[in-house]
Every structure is written in C-alpha cells, then in structure tokens.
Amino acid sequence: MLTSTLDVMAAPNTPPMERAAYGTIVDGIIKTLETAENPQTPPMERATFRSIAQGMTEAVENAPNLLPDERAQFLDHVQWTMKAVTALQHPTARPRDPKDRFKIQQTVEETSNALARIHDRRATPEERSEAKRKLDQRTASLRNPEYLEFIEEVKRRKAPAACVDTINNRTREVGWREGSLWGLSDSACGTTVAEAAQSGGRWSALFECVQQEPFSTCGVYVPRD
Structure with a gap:
C-alpha cells in the first residue's frame, strides 16, 4: 500500500510542492488508519475511517499517472478532502453531535470513493462519470x-x-x-x-x-x- 506514492516522493524529479502534497496526504492516511484500529473508536466509525483511508490510498496511488496540470488539480482536491478527514479526528474540530459526525463521515467517505474511482483504469465509464459529477459538485459548492x-x-x-x-x-x-x-x-x-x-x-x-x-x-x- 502506497508503495508507488512513496517512490514518487523519493524521486529527484518530483517538484518540491508536489512532494510535500504527497507527504501530507500519506501522513493523513496513516493517522486515519490508526484511528480506525483504535479500540476506543466506535465500531461504525472504525469501518468508515477504514473505507476513507482505502479510498484516499487508491486516489493518491492513481495521481502519478496523470499529466502535470491535471495532477496538481487532483492533488489539491485530495488535500482538501484530507483536511476534512483530519478535522473529523480532532476533538475540538469534529462535530459534537454523533448524528452530525456520522453524516459528515458519510459525506467524506463518498468523496474519498469518488477520488479513488475518477482516475481508476479499472472503473467503468459510468463509475468515472458519476465520480466526476460528485467531485464537480463539491468543487462548485463555493459558487x-x-x-x-x-x-x-x-x-x-x-x-x-x-x-x-x-x-x-x-x-x-x-x-x-x-x-x-x-x-x-x-x-x-x-x-x-x-x-x-x-x-x-x-x-x-x-x-x-x-x-x-x-x-x-x-x-x-x-x-x-
């Protein structure tokens, strides 16, 4: 897991900003997996965090195959999603009410799955199209x-x-x-x-x-x- 991403991070021709983005994302994935394996994390949340970590892992593993401009935009989207994942694990940033936490976790899980599918060569055209629709909707939220x-x-x-x-x-x-x-x-x-x-x-x-x-x-x- 994350082997190709770590190879890209170590490659001398990887731009510094891109290397930093990979590092931030990988660090977030590792911490998310730790949360998923923590026995103090409620069982339902553990399953969701595992799914999120899996989706983010697949997303970042697909990134090196993209063209430079497309990769930069994609990594930016992955980083924004990782910020939400990180906030969900922070005691003062995550939603206080369990109902809210579950709703946000579901939304982030959906986004992480879309990030995993949109550039997955194994995904069907329909799956990639649906992933693009969801991500475009998320990006357009501020407008x-x-x-x-x-x-x-x-x-x-x-x-x-x-x-x-x-x-x-x-x-x-x-x-x-x-x-x-x-x-x-x-x-x-x-x-x-x-x-x-x-x-x-x-x-x-x-x-x-x-x-x-x-x-x-x-x-x-x-x-x-």
Whole structure:
C-alpha cells in the first residue's frame, strides 16, 4: 500500500510542492488508519475511517499517472478532502453531535470513493462519470447561489473572520449544505449564531436550529425564494 506514492516522493524529479502534497496526504492516511484500529473508536466509525483511508490510498496511488496540470488539480482536491478527514479526528474540530459526525463521515467517505474511482483504469465509464459529477459538485459548492446568499448573511451579521474562514473551508472540504453548517456550528461563530437566532429575520430559523439541534438536520431551514 502506497508503495508507488512513496517512490514518487523519493524521486529527484518530483517538484518540491508536489512532494510535500504527497507527504501530507500519506501522513493523513496513516493517522486515519490508526484511528480506525483504535479500540476506543466506535465500531461504525472504525469501518468508515477504514473505507476513507482505502479510498484516499487508491486516489493518491492513481495521481502519478496523470499529466502535470491535471495532477496538481487532483492533488489539491485530495488535500482538501484530507483536511476534512483530519478535522473529523480532532476533538475540538469534529462535530459534537454523533448524528452530525456520522453524516459528515458519510459525506467524506463518498468523496474519498469518488477520488479513488475518477482516475481508476479499472472503473467503468459510468463509475468515472458519476465520480466526476460528485467531485464537480463539491468543487462548485463555493459558487452555489444558496451558499453565496448564506455567507453574505453571515458577513452581514459582522461574523468574525475566523468564523467566515471556517465556513469557507468546511464548505470547500465537504460541500454545501452540510459543510457550511458544520462551519457555522464552530465556536468561532457562536456569538453570531446566538444573535442571528434572535433576530427574527428570514435566516433566523436556520441559525436557531444550528444553535439547538444537530446541524445536519437544519438544511430544511435554508430560506426559499
């Protein structure tokens, strides 16, 4: 496992930035496998982390076969997904509610599987097409009209830069809506969420839900035009 990736990392003609990307991803995979084998990790989460590690391993093993520009874009996507995997293993960054954790883990598992399939020569054209659709959807999250309206509302509430940055990062990692609401539930957004929940505006129900309920159940409160 990861043999060809380690060979690429050691090759003298591998660009430094690419070597660093491989190193970050491999380190993340190893830590994810450790979490999966930790007896303190709940059984269902252990299975999911194993699946995520397998998907990320297959993805990074396929990367050296790509053309340089395509490889750089692909590794960037893998790194963003690995950031979400790392956050899921961090006590203060992962979702507090088990229902939210499970939902985000499922989403990341889906993304890791898509990353594994999109450049897999053994995958069918239909599998690669579906993987591309999912990854394109994830990449386009920051341009989603609903997301843009949502983040404008967060900024209008004078949210701290740390709150806005966390929402942007989680959205890039996991997508709209779950990633965005994961970011909104971060402690950096606590004051903003509390004040907005009491505002009585068209977004107040969403903020109130994030304040009181698992954020993964709150998408129904995104305002409809």
